[in-house]
Amino acid sequence: MLTRRHVLGTALAAAATAPFASAARAADDWRTQFPEIVFAVVPAENASGVTDRYAPFVEYLSKQLGVKVTLRIANDYAALIEGQRAGNIQVAYYGPASFARALVTGVKVTAFAIDVNNDGSKGYYSVFYVLADSPYKTVEDLKGKALGLVDPNSTSGYNMPLFALNKMGIDPKTFFSNVVLTGSHENAVIALSSGQVQAAANFWMAPGDSNLTRMLNKGMLKKPDGSPMKESDFRIVLKSDLIINDPTAYLDALPEDMKAAIRQAFFDSAAKAPEAFAKLSDGKNKPFAPTTNADYDDTIKLIKFVDNLKKKG
Structure with a gap:
């Protein structure tokens, strides 16, 4: 037989646990x-x-x-x-x-x-790579040559390179023979290693830590004789300001x-x-x-x- 006290106790117990049940349901709502x-x-x-x-x-x-x-x-x-x-x-x-x-x-x-x-640190750099056995030691040496960029919305592969060149008084459209948008950082390096461009923009954090070194570690870059390329086969001729x-x-x-x-x-x-x-x-x-x-x-x-x-x- 239910008494008034029993009904009241049950109601109070339910009220006490309701917030916890609601919280559990809320926690699962986003899922x-x-x-x-x-x-x-x-x-x-x-x-x-x-x-x-x-x-x-x-x-x-x-x-x-x-x-x-x-x-x-x-x-x-x-x-x-x-x-x-x-x-x-x-x-x-x-x-x-x-x-x-x-x-x-x-x-x-x-x-x-x-x-x-x-x-x-929380930053990295845009760099211009050339092949180490090329005659290009500075950006100025690349006048009339082809430059490989990445994508118009890439920081290190497009925006920062244009900013850096502008600081040097260089207009890419008139300075380089061709500016090629390669679509990815890897494609830019491949275009350089295969001779499609003479310089390529890419990201670089520190010696041994860059897109280039990741590609080299995976054996993606080969010399004409089929031997693997090394970091020393590339030279940096431009390093940008720090990028977040x-x-x-x-x-x-x-x-x-x-x-x-x-x-x-x-x-x-x-x-x-x-x-x-x-x-x-x-x-x-x-x-x-x-x-x-x-x-x-x-x-x-x-x-x-x-x-x-x-x-x-």
């Missing part, structure tokens, strides 16, 4: 809304190389977040920007200039994690608890999935660090400067 998260990157190397590099990290993210995380390799920087604008890409790994381009064109995204170099490192950004519209979970997964990755994290940079980077959109204000100024250069041209 119901987003049973799959798309994480997109632009390939600095060939597509299979990107898949090999990122697959263990994406697997870690899936386990950590409790939903399927799908790696999408964007065709180029513009595809990455437009994918986030459309809401089809929840998390994206940008270059600084492409992220700045996303911001100035109204894409609602927030940078939350930045790469950290092995020495603790690459950001990872998520959509502003994502639920706050979802964004918190993504941030935590990235910041925990070096400790919880050391092998997967190390593979992202061939073991060169320290754990991700927090960043904000404001950290890329100087990059926004850079791309606006380059835009004005192109308008004048």
Whole structure:
């Protein structure tokens, strides 16, 4: 027989546990809304190389977040920007200039994690490579020769090179015989090694840590006789000002608890999935660090400067 006291006690117990049940449901709400998260990157190397590099990290993210995380390799920087604008890409790994381009064109995204170099710094450089056995010792020696750039939204492969050349009083369209857009950092180096261009722009962090050294470590570059090329087969004739490192950004519209979970997964990755994290940079980077959109204000100024250069041209 139910008594008034029994009914009251049951009601009080239910009321006491309700907040916890509600909190548990709320914690799962974003997973119901987003049973799959798309994480997109632009390939600095060939597509299979990107898949090999990122697959263990994406697997870690899936386990950590409790939903399927799908790696999408964007065709180029513009595809990455437009994918986030459309809401089809929840998390994206940008270059600084492409992220700045996303911001100035109204894409609602927030940078939350930045790469950290092995020495603790958070920047890298754009360099111009030539072949070491070539006669070119300076940029001035390249007058009338072909230059390989990467992509209009690449920081080290396009925007910073144009900025650096402008500081030297050099107009690429009249100084070089041809300016070739190669589409990727790897393609730029391949164009140089095969003689299609006499200089190529690329990213460089430190001796032994660059796109070039990654390609060499994979045996991608060969001499005409078939022997493997070495770092000493290339010479740097131009090194830019420091560029802030690459950001990872998520959509502003994502639920706050979802964004918190993504941030935590990235910041925990070096400790919880050391092998997967190390593979992202061939073991060169320290754990991700927090960043904000404001950290890329100087990059926004850079791309606006380059835009004005192109308008004048």
